[in-house]
Amino acid sequence: MKKILVLYYSQTGQLTRIIDNLLKPVRRIPEVSVVLEELQPEPPYPFPWSAYRFCDVFPESVAGTPCKLRPPVCDLDDDYDLIILAYTVWYLAPSIPVNAFLHTPEAGRLFRNRPVVTVIGCRNMWLLAQERVKRIIADLGGRLTGNIVFTDRTNNLIGVLTIAAWMLTGRKERFLKVFPLPGISEEDIEAAQRFGTPLASSLAGEAFALDQGLLNDLGALRVKPSLLIMEKRVSKVFDIWSRFIRLKGGPGAASRRKRVRAFMVYLIAAVVLLAPLASVAAAVLKVLKREKIRAEVEYFSQNALR
Ligand SMILES: Cc1cc2nc3c(=O)[nH]c(=O)nc-3n(C[C@H](O)[C@H](O)[C@H](O)COP(=O)(O)O)c2cc1C
CATH class of the missing domain: 3.40.50.360 (Flavodoxin domain)
Structure with missing residues (x-):
């Protein structure tokens, strides 16, 4: 069995x-x-x-x-x-x-x-x-x-x-x-x-x-190259926001409300304004860094760690 x-x-x-x-x-x-x-x-x-x-x-x-x-x-x-x-x-x-x-x-x-x-x-x-x-x-x-x-x-x-x-x-x-x-x-x-x-x-x-x-x-x-490029960029910004909010307290803390709300505004702006721009930037990068991106796509399609 x-x-x-x-x-x-x-x-x-x-x-x-x-x-x-x-x-x-x-x-x-x-x-x-x-x-x-x-x-x-x-x-x-x-x-x-x-x-x-x-x-x-x-x-x-x-x-x-x-x-x-x-x-x-x-x-x-x-x-x-x-x-x-x-x-x-x-x-x-x-x-x-x-x-x-x-x-x-x-x-x-x-x-x-x-x-x-x-x-x-x-x-x-x-x-x-x-x-x-x-x-x-x-x-x-x-x-x-x-x-x-x-x-x-x-x-x-x-x-x-x-x-x-x-x-x-x-x-x-x-x-x-x-x-x-x-x-x-x-x-x-x-x-x-x-x-x-x-x-x-x-x-x-x-x-x-x-x-x-x-x-x-x-x-x-x-693995979509445009999303791969976008994820890498967004994650850097996310790290900064995450640290910035956590400095003011843990989940649910009143002391971090303002920062969480500021992140909410950022998120909406990022989706509406930055995402389309990021898509264009990703399309350009896809052409300029073709070989590097191909290697990355291959890497993320398998299970070993770098
Ligand atoms: C707080 C939150 C954040 C999310 N962030 C992402 C994300 O970064 N990337 C993504 O592909 N989906 C994201 N999602 C969507 C989830 O991965 C998932 O598709 C959705 O929650 C439905 O899953 P479930 O009902 O099976 O839990 C998010 C969902 C939630 C609730």
Whole structure:
């Protein structure tokens, strides 16, 4: 009997549905058992978000500051053959609850010498979050063997607007009735099943082996040069804002309200004014630094660390 442990955190259930579909082919195999562990922040994060709370989680997301989690329900000391870590991205970083789990002593015991597959469900910017996750898994002694990424299909600017409307209203509908539906498309969520088959066959052998190249052939991930350039730029600005706000206090502190609000204004301005400019700058850089960018795309399409 082979055992898979799936660790996940999903607010709207979008990522949960992706995992459910992905695991369908695995669940058909009687020799494989699947244990699901939903990470539960204590207290829970709100959904829908108020604009303020949405921005107040920014500094700690970027800084990688853990939140409190409820004790896990499953037995983390069981002998798992594979760990699937399914996470969403908050401000270019793994969501706070997932990051919090990765910093627990239990995670240290759990990941050591075990194969890990990451499943990401986010808007479209996951590269730097995965870099952090790669590093943590390596530090914990785990072996990252696969990465499967699901993103919104719409363009960056429209995606920001539609996801913000969804997160702030809690309603997954077409913003102003003219924009596309927010989030990962139903077809993509349904088609997550195609990854279950290679996952299941990798479990059949003695040692778990999964080929990222094969997953990539199935469309597991796509590194877009323009988003890669944008993420790298934005993350530098995010680091500065995060430090600037944290100097005034921790999550929810009244003393940092002004700075959180200033960040909110920056975020709106960045989306409306800077994002289109950044897209143009990225298009120019793509031409000027073609070779370097090609090497970067290759790097982010695989699981080893630099
Ligand atoms: C506070 C917050 C910040 C987010 N930041 C990003 C981001 O930087 N990049 C991205 O691609 N998606 C971002 N998202 C979207 C999430 O990754 C995810 O797609 C969305 O929250 C739905 O996931 P879930 O309902 O399965 O939790 C953010 C969402 C939240 C709530």
